[in-house]
Amino acid sequence: MAEIRRILSVLGVTADVQAAPRQLEVAETESTFVGNALLKARAYAREFGEPALADDSGLCVAALNDLPGVLSARWAGREASDTKNVDLLLDQLSGLPSAKRDARFVCAVALVHPDGREFCAEGSVSGEIVDAPRGQNGFGYDPVFMPTGHEVTTAQMSEELKDSLSHRFHALKELAARGAFN
């Protein structure tokens, strides 16, 4: 939420983004990020009668045939912590040299209006998975993801730097460009 607000502010989007009155149980049953983002935005727009913005994002690792993908948050199991997910990923990639550790962070965002208008967009950032966690910022796989052209992980970056290159930035920029917030 904080990250989305910061990015929208940088993009000049003045929409007043608020957390939903309460969380809904929406099963993320689609096999794509966009599909799951749409599922969630539709459910919230229908339930609360307000425009609903939803995010679905994850890490796609080339050596794992683009997984964890939509399973990123529960890669090591439904109750898994970020640390467990990261540890399992590093274990599965152990022994692979840097050249075989390509990965992308992907973010899909969907905005659904109560009148039925739907917008969605996807953004990504390329990089590689490092050997061991580095840095304390961010969340999820940030400590092991080093964007191409940088020597630090996204968990070692300031919020401003991460926001300027992140998958979420690119997705929200595209969503704004499509007039979703108008």
Place this chain on the structure above:
Amino acid sequence: MAEIRRILSVLGVTADVQAAPRQLEVAETESTFVGNALLKARAYAREFGEPALADDSGLCVAALNDLPGVLSARWAGREASDTKNVDLLLDQLSGLPSAKRDARFVCAVALVHPDGREFCAEGSVSGEIVDAPRGQNGFGYDPVFMPTGHEVTTAQMSEELKDSLSHRFHALKELAARGAFN
């Protein structure tokens, strides 16, 4: 070893298959089953100066972009037990209906002779991943793999039935047909 001997016997291959004098540490660094089987067979043939037969096999799940694949034995981590691997797989597939649980067991076998002749072959068996483990036979993912056309998992089958349809049977049959054992 017992499974391979049984299958070769059914296939009429009279080669005297023995365990290697000792186990070698061969890093399975290839991204394909055949690649890893060849790595292992070459290492053993070179070390012991005898024809060496190696197997590399695993489970390819459609909804997981054909993973665990070559990571099958260490899907939940390098030290993971069969039970941990199976539990993680079931967790990752939770909520998916039967129609989206397609999977294949794949087996690659390689036979390398000390004179440099190399043979390899691959076999597979299609089926689906059931919701919960069933049966005590076999090993690995057998308790959750139900071959197409059957109502039981390979862990519920007799050795004879499993051998008659398994990925390993098809791979060894193909290897024999190529004259590897002559």
